[in-house]
Amino acid sequence: MSNIKHNRLRYQELDLNTLEKAYSPSSCIDDIGVYIKQYIDLSDKAKKSAIEQGKLISNIQYGSNPDEVLDLFMPFKAAPQKRKLQVYIHGGYWQELSKDESCFAATNFQNSGYHFAVINYSLAPKASLTEIVEQNRQALIFLYQHADEYGYDKNEIYLSGSSAGGHLAMMMALTDWSKYIETEQNIVKGICAVSGIYDLTPIAQTYINEPLQLTEKEIANYSPLLFDTEKLSVPLREKEIIKHCAFIMAYGDTETSEFKCQTSAMIHHLTGQKIKVTQAEIAQRNHFNVILDLADAESWLSQQIFQQMKRYLN
Secondary structure, eight states: OOOOOOOOOOOEEEEEHHHHHOOOHHHHHHGGHHHHHHHHHHHHHHHHHHHHTTTEEEEEEOSSTTTTTTEEEEEEEOOSSSSOEEEEEEETTTSSOOOGGGTTTHHHHHHOOOOOEEEEEOOTTTSSSHHHHHHHHHHHHHHTTTHHHSSSSSEEHHHHHHEEEHHHHHHHHTOOGGGGSSSSSSSSSSEEEEEEOOOOGGGGGSHHHHHOOOOHHHHHHHHHGGGTTTTSSSHHHHHGGGGGGGEEEEEESOOOHOOOOHHHHHHHHTTTTTEEOOOEEEEEEEETTGGGGGOOOOOOHHHHHHHHHSSSOO
């Protein structure tokens, strides 16, 4: 594991073939199916364990769309006085996967006394990126408003996400929640964003955009790296919001240079605002298995999240 160093994105210097390879994480591995099977097998195991102990509430509807559901895993052991919730947002380039193969880390958090939720959302081309971002916001609002019902503290909600899920987690951290509900605080107290995309500009130039059909407005509104350096988006209030959120950012050492640069540039952007970021390049991990470290209580990623959740940020 090594510290991440800032490198600028190079997509403007790349021809189309090179660009598409740079934003194809599977170009660094032999068979993506191996890792998808791990997601499925570990998730099935986690669900079976939770069901056997009566600690899983499946398909909770957070919106009217059939895709707008989430699974909530309850802690296995006695929790502290203020119970905490870790929410996972899956990746898949906003067009693949679902909650069903994305709960592989549930048991790890349940064993540590935490609630664990996995959000399902509509996928492109069925949904635009605007709709996907809003669905995730509505899921978090639901979890915030129903905290007492499910037994965790609404002021102790943390997020993790991989790839597109890392992007969505960052968007949640940068949301002005006062536009949606009566609150003056950031309802997200910490995020762990792994191998995320934070500037959508190069995505719009590749085959990845075929189902997404990103608009110029979406690229500007949903690219955290394009937010104004001084204001960090308009209104200025959003600059204050992220000061009340802790950040962990990481990627695997076997990833394309552009994926690494996306994270390092986002870290540089945040630290430029005097915001502390815990960061690492994780050895012997690729874009797909680095997030599986969330299922291992002894991994660096898990340990950092547990430390993050032990801190209460006002």
